[in-house]
Amino acid sequence: MLYFDNNATTRVDPAVVDAMLPFFSEKYGNPSAGYRFARESRAALDTAREQVAAFLGAEASEIVFTGCGTESNNAAIASALRAQPGKRHLVTSAVEHSAVLKYCAALAGEGVETTVLPVDGDGRIALEGLEAALRPDTALVTLMLANNETGVLSPVAEAAELLRGRGIFLHTDAVNAAGKVPLSFTDGGVHLLSLSGHKFHAPKGIGILYVNRHVRFHPFLVGGGQEGGRRAGTEAVPNIVAIGKAAELAADFLANGGGARLASLRDRFEAEILARVPGAVRNGSAVRRLPNTSHLSFEGLDAGEMLLLLDQKDFYCSSGSACSTGKVSPSHVMLAMGHGEERARSSLRFSLSRFTTEAEVDQAIAIMVGAAGKLRSLRPPGLVGGA
Numbered sequence: 001m002l003y004f005d006n007n008a009t010t011r012v013d014p015a016v017v018d019a020m021l022p023f024f025s026e027k028y029g030n031p032s033a034g035y036r037f038a039r040e041s042r043a044a045l046d047t048a049r050e051q052v053a054a055f056l057g058a059e060a061s062e063i064v065f066t067g068c069g070t071e072s073n074n075a076a077i078a079s080a081l082r083a084q085p086g087k088r089h090l091v092t093s094a095v096e097h098s099a100v101l102k103y104c105a106a107l108a109g110e111g112v113e114t115t116v117l118p119v120d121g122d123g124r125i126a127l128e129g130l131e132a133a134l135r136p137d138t139a140l141v142t143l144m145l146a147n148n149e150t151g152v153l154s155p156v157a158e159a160a161e162l163l164r165g166r167g168i169f170l171h172t173d174a175v176n177a178a179g180k181v182p183l184s185f186t187d188g189g190v191h192l193l194s195l196s197g198h199k200f201h202a203p204k205g206i207g208i209l210y211v212n213r214h215v216r217f218h219p220f221l222v223g224g225g226q227e228g229g230r231r232a233g234t235e236a237v238p239n240i241v242a243i244g245k246a247a248e249l250a251a252d253f254l255a256n257g258g259g260a261r262l263a264s265l266r267d268r269f270e271a272e273i274l275a276r277v278p279g280a281v282r283n284g285s286a287v288r289r290l291p292n293t294s295h296l297s298f299e300g301l302d303a304g305e306m307l308l309l310l311d312q313k314d315f316y317c318s319s320g321s322a323c324s325t326g327k328v329s330p331s332h333v334m335l336a337m338g339h340g341e342e343r344a345r346s347s348l349r350f351s352l353s354r355f356t357t358e359a360e361v362d363q364a365i366a367i368m369v370g371a372a373g374k375l376r377s378l379r380p381p382g383l384v385g386g387a
Ligand SMILES: Cc1ncc(COP(=O)(O)O)c(C=O)c1O
Pocket: 007, 008, 068, 069, 070, 071, 073, 097, 099, 144, 146, 147, 148, 173, 174, 175, 176, 196, 197, 205, 207
């Protein structure tokens, strides 16, 4: 199989599986228990916290383990509002993941207003609008570090500079950036940062929320005193061990030129497709983007039909479209970039990982060229989608 959908989820690294397995079977003590048997679980949590902190250039005390990226994003936004009771305004961008956009929309019912910043044709958040969007009651600016569909990077460091000293929290959803670009935003400019294990070779069901030590934090889940009172619920020790190991491996990968290797594989794939598939165009900035992501539209072709054909070849990528209740709706990211529905519905996302090989890239190119050619031969020019 050719798996080119690593922005959706990743394979758990075998070394991560090895690290977590004993915590299911032999070392299953509850880390909150006082007896000796539980000490290993407690120590494992401490190690994982250190590993994640090192990955982020943070302090261990600033790492909170959560259940997923969605929870981290929701918790960051909720905390910023609760920590500043008089402030009821949020700023975000049009290309955020639904774990931010839908949560902000849901908060409208509680009287919270959200300003949504547009993006330019390259998919980049227009920072010029940020200053104008700020209000005396702005509690939080939340901007994703890398877009999950296009891979385009957001100017989060610039936003941090702009916000410095204004008493407004800055959160970044770094879920799709982890393991692909260095995460060095913990110098105080970014107050809250979200990660999700399954995007960088840890299992599903484990997230991180970085909470800067100078920031007031209000817990999202309330109950037991776990995570220093910041996230109640018995710690998912195997998953936490896993995300610690995955963070260590991701840091090693990036320190050893992994980003450049990913970019060269992606660039080879993309250049060949653009050259050999008539009507193929790239969406989003070619430069300021994740090294593993290629988001392409295929003029006159339908992404859903292409996915069916690719599926038959055991080649897995994804369309930027969200399928809900049987109706495929065009990606909000593509629409925000100013593309029409037709281009949005003809787009596919290809996302590589550190396990992707050159041979797989070559096979993927051949399959894509063949599939696009086959579909085009079946469809007279000018017709898109099911009539
Ligand atoms: C940018 C981004 N944020 C948040 C999430 C949600 O993460 P999780 O699946 O861990 O809830 C995703 C997952 O697709 C994502 O890509």
